[in-house]
Amino acid sequence: MMKRNWKDWDQLDAYDVKKAQYRQLRQYLRDHVVPFSAHYRKLFAEHGIEPEDIRTAADFANVPFTSKRDLIAPEGEEPKTRDFVLIPDEEILKKRWSTIRNVILRGKKAVKRRFEHEYRPIMMTSTTGRSSEPVPFLYSKYDIENLELSGRRLMEVCDSNAEFRHMNLFPYAPHLAFWQMHYAGIGFDTFTISTGGGKVMGTDGNVRILGKIKPDALIGMPTFIYHVLQVAAEQGVDAPNIKKIVLGGEKVPEGMKRKLRALCAELGSGSVDVMATYGFTEAKMAFPECPVESGVDSPGYHLFPDLGLFEVIDPDTGIPVNEGEPGEIVWTPLDSRGSVVVRYRTGDHISDGLVHEPCPHCGRTLPRLVGRISRVSDVRRLSIDKIKGTLVNFNDLEHILDDLEGIGTWQIEIRKRNDDPLDCDEIVVHVSPSRRGQREKLEKAIETKFVAATEISPNRVEFHNAETLREKHGVGTALKEEKVIDNRPKSNGDSVSNPTNLTNPTTS
Numbered sequence: 367m368m369k370r371n372w373k374d375w376d377q378l379d380a381y382d383v384k385k386a387q388y389r390q391l392r393q394y395l396r397d398h399v400v401p402f403s404a405h406y407r408k409l410f411a412e413h414g415i416e417p418e419d420i421r422t423a424a425d426f427a428n429v430p431f432t433s434k435r436d437l438i439a440p441e442g443e444e445p446k447t448r449d450f451v452l453i454p455d456e457e458i459l460k461k462r463w464s465t466i467r468n469v470i471l472r473g474k475k476a477v478k479r480r481f482e483h484e485y486r487p488i489m490m491t492s493t494t495g496r497s498s499e500p501v502p503f504l505y506s507k508y509d510i511e512n513l514e515l516s517g518r519r520l521m522e523v524c525d526s527n528a529e530f531r532h533m534n535l536f537p538y539a540p541h542l543a544f545w546q547m548h549y550a551g552i553g554f555d556t557f558t559i560s561t562g563g564g565k566v567m568g569t570d571g572n573v574r575i576l577g578k579i580k581p582d583a584l585i586g587m588p589t590f591i592y593h594v595l596q597v598a599a600e601q602g603v604d605a606p607n608i609k610k611i612v613l614g615g616e617k618v619p620e621g622m623k624r625k626l627r628a629l630c631a632e633l634g635s636g637s638v639d640v641m642a643t644y645g646f647t648e649a650k651m652a653f654p655e656c657p658v659e660s661g662v663d664s665p666g667y668h669l670f671p672d673l674g675l676f677e678v679i680d681p682d683t684g685i686p687v688n689e690g691e692p693g694e695i696v697w698t699p700l701d702s703r704g705s706v707v708v709r710y711r712t713g714d715h716i717s718d719g720l721v722h723e724p725c726p727h728c729g730r731t732l733p734r735l736v737g738r739i740s741r742v743s744d745v746r747r748l749s750i751d752k753i754k755g756t757l758v759n760f761n762d763l764e765h766i767l768d769d770l771e772g773i774g775t776w777q778i779e780i781r782k783r784n785d786d787p788l789d790c791d792e793i794v795v796h797v798s799p800s801r802r803g804q805r806e807k808l809e810k811a812i813e814t815k816f817v818a819a820t821e822i823s824p825n826r827v828e829f830h831n832a833e834t835l836r837e838k839h840g841v842g843t844a845l846k847e848e849k850v851i852d853n854r855p856k857s858n859g860d861s862v863s864n865p866t867n868l869t870n871p872t873t874s
């Protein structure tokens with residue numbers, strides 16, 4: 367309810383934003399999180415922290431972090447996720463002045479109904495980790511309203527139009543991206559068709575809808591949208607109205623944006639804004655870039671300061687870094703019910719940090735996360751020469767491959783030589799070229815760029831047609847497209863990446 371006080375949510379100056387955020391944080395922790403979350407009730411008591419004492423970022427830094435490890439149960443134990451769900455205590459609520467007042471004004475029944483609306487879990491999404499147990503995240507009706515609100519803001523920041531036809535190509539699943547987009551359509555009061563991605567209708571089904579609906583905006587995962595547009599272009603489909611492409615679910619290098627614009631031109635569309643979003647299960651919302659011209663640096667992800675508080679920390683020391691400095695992204699919601707995590711370490715690193723200056727493009731004074739986002743788990747330890755492990759940052763490689771002219775799609779495969787767990791690691795690059803011929807030139811270019819970025823060279827480059835690569839990616843069916851696939855036998859513990867030992871992967 368506090369968000370109603372933020373009438374000018376996107377036009378406050380930096381000082382007012384921070385002041386309002388910490389005021390809201392204090393109230394939120396005091397009224398909802400500490401009394402109703404088993405985990406945080408215990409944590410705050412153990413550390414002797416009172417929500418009332420949290421006035422500044424420095425005060426907040428005394429609250430211990432939460433990480434994925436806290437949410438996942440060790441083998442054989444009960445999952446701890448329930449401890450993170452806000453479960454209201456009737457005895458506490460009964461004594462609150464706001465409750466007493468509402469009972470007098472509206473009656474007991476209406477007050478009970480309001481609490482159910484606010485706290486009762488009615489929807490669940492889940493994380494999509496391949497390596498770890500999926501973690502469920504619960505939403506109450508109140509959270510769904512916030513999902514609509516963040517969805518409407520996504521549409522506004524991306525400069526969409528309620529008259530547009532929106533096509534949601536995210537895979538249908540209990541996964542934030544699909545539902546964020548579904549509720550964005552409802553929140554923005556606009557036409558949206560959700561195809562369910564390749565899983566439900568296949569690439570062909572999506573191409574058919576593209577030709578029939580002639581959408582103004584496409585929303586989905588970059589590689590899947592790329593495949594749909596590519597097949598549409600092959601089939602000579604007409605889609606002349608595309609003006610916006612909004613991407614989520616994976617990183618979006620500049621090269622991918624360029625390729626998508628080129629395909630839209632083939633389908634008869636004019637100028638197209640391609641925007642990335644940053645979202646994750648635990649935030650229960652996603653944050654967009656605003657539109658900028660092709661070739662202009664990304665303005666960063668526009669954050670919603672009344673719905674959540676971001677910090678950027680040094681991943682080694684845990685100390686918050688200064689404005690605009692790189693580090694790990696830490697999240698605290700300011701208005702969530704259902705599952706709630708406080709000072710949650712996302713494992714995502716942002717190269718140019720958190721900034722509070724007005725956006726140079728849209729002028730909004732929202733805080734922004736600027737630069738490239740990369741995941742700790744994308745830095746992997748390879749035993750190239752049997753002697754020592756080499757840390758390879760696959761984030762860098764992805765940007766290199768997407769930015770290389772002549773590559774349509776690609777996949778990096780890590781494997782063991784001869785499939786022998788004790789042998790060296792090998793890197794195979796699978797490529798579907800965007801044009802015929804030029805294979806030798808392309809192979810050379812890939813090798814040169816690899817060596818420049820990582821000092822290692824791929825063992826092989828293998829060429830495939832687009833269809834084979836679509837299958838390799840699990841395009842449209844997997845929740846995360848498999849751009850880097852680790853096919854090393856699991857028995858060799860030494861070579862399996864261990865993110866907890868790694869330092870900041872953005873410095874390479």
Ligand SMILES: [Zn+2]
Pocket residue numbers: 655656665668725726727728729730
């Ligand atoms: Zn902007």
